[in-house]
Structure formats: C-alpha cells, structure tokens
Amino acid sequence: MTTAPTPVPTPAATDPSGGAGAPGTAPASTPTVPAQRCTGAHAPAGRRRRPRGGSWLAALPLLVFFAISFGLPAVAIATGAFTASSDSETGAGQLTTDNLTASVQGAYWTALLSSVKLSALTALLGTVIGLPIAQAVVTSRYKAVREAVLSASGVLANFGGLPLAFAFVATLGNAGELTKLLHLTEHGWSLYSFTGLTVVYLYFLVPLMVLSITPALDGLRVQWREAAHNNRATTLQYWRHVALPILFPSLLGGFVLLFGSAFAAYATAAAMVGATVPLISRSIADALSGNVLVGQGNLALALSLDMIVVAALVMAVYLPLQRRSARWLS
Amino acid sequence: MAQLISRLRLWRGAVLLVAGLYFVLPMAASVYFSIDDPKGFTFEAYTGLLGAPGFTDSLWLTLRLALVTVLVVLVLLVPALIAARLGTPRLRAVLEVICTLPLVVPPVALTAGLIGVLRWGPDHLMDTPLFQTFVFVQDPKFPIVLVVAYVLMSLPLAYRALDSGLRAVDVRTLVEAARNCGASWPRAVVTVVLPNLRGALLNASFLTLALVLGEFTAASILGYQPFAVWIYSVGNSQAQMSVAVSVLSLLITWVLLLLLAAAGRERRHRTPARP
Numbered sequence: 001m002t003t004a005p006t007p008v009p010t011p012a013a014t015d016p017s018g019g020a021g022a023p024g025t026a027p028a029s030t031p032t033v034p035a036q037r038c039t040g041a042h043a044p045a046g047r048r049r050r051p052r053g054g055s056w057l058a059a060l061p062l063l064v065f066f067a068i069s070f071g072l073p074a075v076a077i078a079t080g081a082f083t084a085s086s087d088s089e090t091g092a093g094q095l096t097t098d099n100l101t102a103s104v105q106g107a108y109w110t111a112l113l114s115s116v117k118l119s120a121l122t123a124l125l126g127t128v129i130g131l132p133i134a135q136a137v138v139t140s141r142y143k144a145v146r147e148a149v150l151s152a153s154g155v156l157a158n159f160g161g162l163p164l165a166f167a168f169v170a171t172l173g174n175a176g177e178l179t180k181l182l183h184l185t186e187h188g189w190s191l192y193s194f195t196g197l198t199v200v201y202l203y204f205l206v207p208l209m210v211l212s213i214t215p216a217l218d219g220l221r222v223q224w225r226e227a228a229h230n231n232r233a234t235t236l237q238y239w240r241h242v243a244l245p246i247l248f249p250s251l252l253g254g255f256v257l258l259f260g261s262a263f264a265a266y267a268t269a270a271a272m273v274g275a276t277v278p279l280i281s282r283s284i285a286d287a288l289s290g291n292v293l294v295g296q297g298n299l300a301l302a303l304s305l306d307m308i309v310v311a312a313l314v315m316a317v318y319l320p321l322q323r324r325s326a327r328w329l330s
Numbered sequence: 331m332a333q334l335i336s337r338l339r340l341w342r343g344a345v346l347l348v349a350g351l352y353f354v355l356p357m358a359a360s361v362y363f364s365i366d367d368p369k370g371f372t373f374e375a376y377t378g379l380l381g382a383p384g385f386t387d388s389l390w391l392t393l394r395l396a397l398v399t400v401l402v403v404l405v406l407l408v409p410a411l412i413a414a415r416l417g418t419p420r421l422r423a424v425l426e427v428i429c430t431l432p433l434v435v436p437p438v439a440l441t442a443g444l445i446g447v448l449r450w451g452p453d454h455l456m457d458t459p460l461f462q463t464f465v466f467v468q469d470p471k472f473p474i475v476l477v478v479a480y481v482l483m484s485l486p487l488a489y490r491a492l493d494s495g496l497r498a499v500d501v502r503t504l505v506e507a508a509r510n511c512g513a514s515w516p517r518a519v520v521t522v523v524l525p526n527l528r529g530a531l532l533n534a535s536f537l538t539l540a541l542v543l544g545e546f547t548a549a550s551i552l553g554y555q556p557f558a559v560w561i562y563s564v565g566n567s568q569a570q571m572s573v574a575v576s577v578l579s580l581l582i583t584w585v586l587l588l589l590l591a592a593a594g595r596e597r598r599h600r601t602p603a604r605p
Contacts, residue, residue: 162565
C-alpha cells in the first residue's frame with residue numbers, strides 16, 4: 001500500500017528536467033537510453049546477449065500458478081453464475097439467467113446499493129478530509145511531522161479488519177469507553193449503524209488518501225503559486241483555478257482507490273454491525289454458508305459476479321487516471 | 331501579511347491536532363478497555379491469553395501460513411520480474427496485468443470462486459485421482475487453498491514493492507557486467523542482482539506477512555481457524571480478551587510495518603544519490 005501511489009513512469013520523469021539540466025545529468029542516464037532504444041529498433045542485436053525465450057521461462061511458474069489459481073475460480077464464477085444450482089429441483093446444471101436476475105432484486109439489490117452508497121460516501125469524506133491533512137503535512141516546516149504522519153498513515157491504511165472493529169467497539173460501542181464517558185447512547189448514537197460504519201471506515205480510508213495524494217501535492221511547484229500571486233490571485237483563486245485542476249486526476253484516482261477498498265472490505269463490517277447494515281460482501285458470505293433458499297446455491301457466484309463488475313468498472317476509471325496525473329506531477 | 335501567515339500555521343496545527351485525536355482515541359480507549367476492571371486495573375485479559383483454548387494452535391497455523399505464503403510469493407515473483415526487466419517489454423505488460431487483476435476481485439468474491447472450484451471435487455471428480463488432490467488441498471491441518479488465496483491477494487502489493495525496488499536498480503547493466511566477468515546466469519542473478527534488491531524483498535515480505543496475519547475473510551468463509559478467526563470467536567464470549575488480542579495484534583502489525591517504513595526510507599535516502 002505504501003508504494004501504491006508512487007509509480008511514475010520514468011519517461012515522464014526525465015522530461016521536465018531534460019530542459020534545464022540535460023548536460024549535467026547526462027553521463028549516468030545516457031547508457032540506459034540507447035540500451036532501451038536498441039531493443040525496439042534493432043531487436044536482434046539487443047537480444048543476442050540474452051537467452052532466447054529465457055525470460056518467459058523464468059516467468060512460467062508465475063504464469064502457470066496464476067492461470068490455475070485465478071483462472072479456475074474465475075471460470076467457476078462465470079459458469080456458476082449462469083447455471084442452475086445442483087440443489088435445484090428442476091434443470092440442475094442448465095444454462096439460466098435466474099441467478100443473475102435474483103442477485104439484482106429484493107434484499108440483494110438493497111445490499112448492493114447500500115454497499116455502493118457506503119463506499120461512495122466514505123470515499124468522498126476520505127478525500128475531503130485527507131486533502132487538508134496531506135496539505136498540512138506537505139507544507140509543514142518540520143520534517144519530523146511529515147515523517148511521523150506518513151509512517152503512521154502507512155500503518156493505519158493497512159489497519160483494517162477485525163482489530164479495527166474491536167478497537168471501535170471498545171471505544172464507541174454500546175459498552176465502549178467513550179460512549180460511557182459522554183453518555184452517547186442517550187444522544188441517539190449507535191456504532192452499529194450506517195453512520196457508525198462510516199466513522200470506522202474513515203479510520204483506514206483517510207490515511208490511505210493522505211498516502212496517495214501526498215506525492216501529487218509534492219509535485220505542485222512553488223513557482224505556480226508565486227506566479228498566481230504575482231498576477232494578484234488570492235489563495236482561493238489559486239486553489240480554484242490552478243491547484244485543484246492539476247490535482248483533479250490524482251484526487252479522483254485517490255477517490256476511486258478508497259471506493260475500491262471500502263467496497264471490498266468485509267471483516268470490519270462482519271464483526272461489527274451484523275445484519276443491521278446490509279452489505280453485498282455480507283450477502284455473499286451468507287449465501288456461501290448456505291443461508292439461502294433451496295435451489296439458490298449458485299446465487300453467491302452471481303452476487304460475486306455483480307461485485308466484480310462494480311470493482312472492475314472502478315478500476316477501469318482508476319488506472320488511466322493514474323497515468324494521466326503522472327504527466328503533470330513528475 | 332504576517333498575520334495571514336500565522337493564521338495559516340494555526341490552521342495547519344488545528345487540522346493535525348484534530349486528525350491526531352481521531353486516530354489516537356480508539357487505540358487509547360482499547361488499551362483502557364482491555365485493562366479496565368470494576369475494582370481498578372487488571373491484566374487478566376493478557377495473562378489469560380496463553381491458556382485460552384485454541385490460542386497456540388491458531389497462532390501456529392497463521393505463522394506457518396504466513397511463512398509459506400511469503401516464500402511462494404517471492405519464488406514466483408522475483409524471477410519473473412527480473413526476467414521482465416531483461417527480456418521483452420511484452421512480458422512486463424503481461425506481468426503488470428496479472429498482478430493488477432486480483433485487485434478487481436474482492437476477497438469475498440475470490441473466496442466464492444474458490445468454493446465453486448472446490449465443489450467440482452465431490453460433484454464431478456469423485457472417481458478420479460484428482461479428487462485426492464482436492465482433499466489434500468483442503469487439509470484442515472495445513473489448508474493449501476488458503477495459501478493459494480493469500481498468494482493471489484498479496485500479488486498486487488508484492489508486485490508494487492518489488493517493481494519499485496527494481497526500478498531503482500539498473501538490472502540490465504548489472505547483469506551484463508557480471509556476465510562479462512564470466513559469471514553464469516544464476517550466479518549473476520543470485521550474487522549481483524538479489525543483494526541490490528534487499529530492501530524491496532523485505533518490503534514485499536513484510537506487506538505479505540501483514541496481510542496474512544490479519545486476513546479474516548477467506549479463512550472464516552472457508553471454515554478454517556487461523557488467528558484472526560480465533561479472535562472473532564473469542565470476541566463473542568469474552569469481549570475484554572478479544573480487545574486485548576486486537577491491541578496485541580495491532581502492536582505486532584505496527585512493529586512490522588514501522589520496520590518496513592524504515593527499510594523503505596533507507597532506500598529512498600539512497601536513491602537520490604542515483605540520477
């Protein structure tokens with residue numbers, strides 16, 4: 001996770017510095033450039049030194065492992081979602097779209113919508129809260145603050161699942177320390193609700209946002225701000241017309257990353273809210289453990305397919321954005 | 331102007347303070363909750379852990395799973411990534427796709443798919459030797475199916491860690507230099523490239539380790555009881571102990587990830603020296 005937001009394509013990175021400091025930086029970077037070029041233009045000459053096909057051979061174990069361990073479940077989901085369950089009374093194993101139709105109806109549709117709603121809300125809040133924190137860290141005079149916040153973010157962004165749920169139950173749950181101290185229950189507070197879940201999710205989403213937006217904020221040049229101020233722009237105008245448009249792809253990319261994490265989360269919700277907030281991940285787990293009507297055994301696979309479709313759409317937005325934001329901020 | 335600047339600084343401090351409070355409070359409250367007692371303080375939740383039924387078994391299972399997963403991830407990824415640096419760009423593109431795809435499949439969906447595959451065993455393969463493989467893979471003493479799931483889940487993390495490490499090292503030049511000095515292929519990789527990747531290897535291992543230690547989804551749905559699932563089952567009966575275990579597991583994860591952050595920082599300090 002800590003390394004996730006940083007992949008900046010090297011060609012873009014060398015581009016802006018090439019104008020000013022090309023002669024100075026040249027000695028070390030020149031050997032790599034012809035080497036790369038020669039693989040493209042004079043492929044036979046470049047390949048002579050390497051064993052032919054050896055690179056694919058070295059990657060073979062990974063490719064085989066992936067084909068089996070990822071391919072088989074994918075096939076199972078794809079076929080299972082479209083065939084009648086083996087426990088159904090009529091037509092077991094036949095092609096059908098019943099599973100899929102059932103998976104976007106009634107309680108399952110509610111769960112899917114509620115999952116999407118929760119993920120979108122927490123991702124939006126995470127983005128809005130994470131940006132000022134990241135900005136405060138980036139512009140801080142103290143290097144120690146920066147190091148401390150970024151390290152803590154790295155840890156907290158990975159702190160999901162059960163421990164998080166239990167920590168919040170101990171803090172804000174019905175018998176939690178803070179609940180008892182401030183008599184929150186009398187004010188209508190409940191951790192085991194949509195709001196409660198939002199507060200808990202933000203605990204690992206905000207650090208994730210700080211981590212993923214910091215490189216982009218680092219990339220904002222001081223000169224841009226100075227240029228804007230020299231043209232009599234106020235701080236607000238600078239943010240509205242200069243900084244935010246440049247940051248927009250990174251912000252949207254971060255939002256999508258947060259959405260994906262919140263959408264896939266299962267353990268936290270499972271340990272905390274039970275059935276009070278319907279979530280698609282919980283529906284799948286329930287369906288897998290047999291809590292469905294007879295003949296709907298393959299429903300879990302159809303629900304998984306729904307979930308993968310949503311996640312795939314999200315990733316389809318994220319990956320191009322990440323490349324685009326690298327263009328400005330290198 | 332000076333007033334504006336000081337106001338800005340005040341704003342920055344306030345943001346960090348509020349954020350800090352929000353992030354520290356649950357941890358402090360958990361620690362307090364786990365030692366809170368009507369008669370004062372008690373450390374029973376911590377001392378009673380070792381004797382709790384299932385504690386050592388589940389911890390031992392998790393540690394073995396973590397070790398095997400880390401080894402498998404490294405053995406699969408490292409040769410492939412080094413080869414991709416040296417070989418055709420097409421392999422790099424393929425690897426990037428392979429290591430990003432697991433992100434698209436949430437753990438719950440992956441588990442559903444695995445269960446779908448495992449069902450083929452009794453359904454279609456009863457009389458074939460493959461059936462024994464299915465049984466072997468699901469052995470509750472050491473469920474290989476969990477290792478498979480964990481390796482898939484950690485592929486994106488480990489890939490990013492290793493790839494950024496490889497990016498900082500000019501593998502091609504290193505290998506060509508070693509080859510020119512007469513080193514064989516394996517020797518060039520093991521004695522020249524791998525030592526240069528120590529930070530990245532540690533990074534990838536720590537991330538994988540942290541993932542396996544905290545993983546709950548796949549294990550609980552598939553019906554095994556590694557540490558995270560054990561904590562959950564304890565939480566239903568003994569709230570205080572489950573919070574105590576959470577605090578402990580949090581501490582362990584913190585130490586692991588802080589070590590990782592330190593390793594990463596070291597690497598980052600070194601990289602500016604390179605152009």
